[in-house]
Amino acid sequence: MSTPPEPAGLRxxxxxxxxxxxxxxxxxxAALDAQLQRDSGLTHFxxxxxxxxxxAPDRTLRMSTLAGYASSxxxxxxxxxxRLEKKGxxxxxxxxxxxxxxxxxxxxxxxxxxxxxxPAHDALVQRLVFDTLxxxxxxxxxxxxxxxxxxxxxxxxxxxxxxEGDDHSVPSR
Numbered sequence: 001m002s003t004p005p006e007p008a009g010l011r012x013x014x015x016x017x018x019x020x021x022x023x024x025x026x027x028x029x030a031a032l033d034a035q036l037q038r039d040s041g042l043t044h045f046x047x048x049x050x051x052x053x054x055x056a057p058d059r060t061l062r063m064s065t066l067a068g069y070a071s072s073x074x075x076x077x078x079x080x081x082x083r084l085e086k087k088g089x090x091x092x093x094x095x096x097x098x099x100x101x102x103x104x105x106x107x108x109x110x111x112x113x114x115x116x117x118x119p120a121h122d123a124l125v126q127r128l129v130f131d132t133l134x135x136x137x138x139x140x141x142x143x144x145x146x147x148x149x150x151x152x153x154x155x156x157x158x159x160x161x162x163x164e165g166d167d168h169s170v171p172s173r
Contacts, residue, residue, distance in 0.1 A: 040117035053106035069158040
């Protein structure tokens with residue numbers, strides 16, 4: 001009896017690395033969604049939208065900018081914002097500086113939702129990511145994740161505002 005040929009594709013260490021990353025890509029979003037749904041009635045995506053608005057100047061962003069931050073299509077973002085509007089956490093307005101654009105504005109209730117939902121979410125992220133890594137590994141993970149994300153579509157990765165009060169800038173490599 002002959003041995004079947006090995007399938008073409010990844011092998012050895014590359015396959016081990018990919019299997020680990022693919023597993024992480026399935027498990028981590030599921031864990032984050034489950035916690036946010038259970039504790040706050042939000043998806044991870046919705047929480048990210050609310051958080052981005054909460055940290056934006058005047059708690060307002062153009063929908064197109066927000067879609068970029070959320071790595072989302074405008075259509076997916078629009079559906080999420082519609083759900084958030086129905087709960088009173090976000091409202092849409094025409095951009096007064098250019099009527100071709102729509103603004104997403106976080107309401108006071110939306111800010112309260114971010115404040116209420118963030119501690120448990122942050123604790124889970126701390127436990128699942130940062131408590132399992134050394135500080136050096138966490139920094140490496142940040143560099144690696146940014147490089148992989150930018151390799152996917154070339155779009156810059158959102159960065160939180162710096163302590164100096166910058167907006168959502170994208171640091172240079």
